[in-house]
């Protein structure tokens with residue numbers, strides 16, 4: 160591996176803290192190509208760039224644990240299923256990364272498949288400096304600003320709103336974010352929009368260090384950019400980031416609802432999922448946030464009040480835009496015993512199907528609190544339901560556990 164002069168070790172430390180992204184990173188599988196790309200990087204004075212040996216397999220392993228660069232060059236020579244590896248790359252990369260592939264096969268079919276998979280360019284070895292320079296220009300946007308990112312999609316914005324207080328919206332949002340980050344290896348940002356009473360950090364046992372990052376972002380939308388957010392977020396593990404504030408109750412807030420759109424625009428480029436926990440008391444914020452979300456999760460329980468408030472929420476979430484979806488989660492299932500409203504009646508009354516249920520299970524809550532871990536990280540019915548909800552959301556199938564006798568048949 161070689162790194163630009165003066166940048167020894169910078170790549171590792173950037174990955175360790177999650178701060179900062181490289182501009183350009185290359186993984187080449189032979190020393191000659193590695194040297195040519197390194198020369199170009201030096202000649203073009205590309206700061207925050209690095210060139211590594213190892214090709215696409217190493218790139219995939221590396222990016223699974225690290226922040227993605229803005230632009231990437233990967234070598235597919237000697238790779239058995241190169242297009243599959245490019246699809247895998249799209250999975251591990253942050254949304255919005257532009258990719259140039261280098262290979263040793265001059266094959267039109269392969270070229271077409273790679274472009275279809277979202278690659279910006281394919282260059283065939285032996286590499287020359289001019290070939291590499293124009294490829295780097297392309298992916299960094301100076302030659303063609305419209306370069307396609309590997310993953311065309313931006314990350315998804317999942318807003319979780321409780322039909323009424325205490326139904327478990329924060330529990331669902333926090334554990335869903337934790338599960339997607341820790342069990343599905345997605346890069347996830349959990350945004351706690353309740354700047355006064357928010358308790359996502361508490362739920363996940365994350366220390367905030369008096370951070371006011373979210374308030375500052377919402378008060379001064381013009382300051383929002385990658386760097387500002389990097390500083391504002393608190394990291395928990397490899398892939399989960401929390402954006403929140405702990406504001407004193409008496410501190411006056413000048414939150415600007417118009418800041419939500421630019422904030423989430425930047426977040427969607429950095430994360431596969433942006434999970435939002437939102438209080439219900441600020442109508443303008445709620446409207447705006449639900450409008451720009453790709454998935455709106457309504458959490459309710461089996462009480463008449465929750466049903467009434469779900470009906471009120473429907474006035475905002477009905478008629479979703481193209482690509483938007485609503486998910487209804489019934490939490491605390493069974494809490495009221497026999498006297499509570501049945502599932503079929505409830506779905507009928509709210510006029511929406513119940514997409515997921517979570518059993519009322521205080522034991523799981525206590526066990527997780529005692530272990531100092533999120534409920535989704537412990538065994539039990541709540542964790543299993545969160546796993547199902549996450550797979551419903553990501554489209555990945557979670558194997559249903561079959562009872563052992565059904566396997567004997």
Ligand SMILES: Nc1ncnc2c1ncn2[C@@H]1O[C@H](COP(=O)(O)OP(=O)(O)OP(=O)(O)O)[C@@H](O)[C@H]1O
Pocket residue numbers: 321323324325326327328329330331490491492517518519520521524541
């Ligand atoms: N399925 C469940 N079984 C048992 N306890 C639960 C369940 N879901 C949530 N709880 C507990 O209920 C309490 C309220 O949950 P939570 O804070 O997530 O609700 P909320 O809707 O975010 O409330 P608020 O309106 O105050 O923001 C918490 O103590 C939580 O641990």
Ligand SMILES: [Mg+2]
Pocket residue numbers: 328329330358
């Ligand atoms: Mg809450």
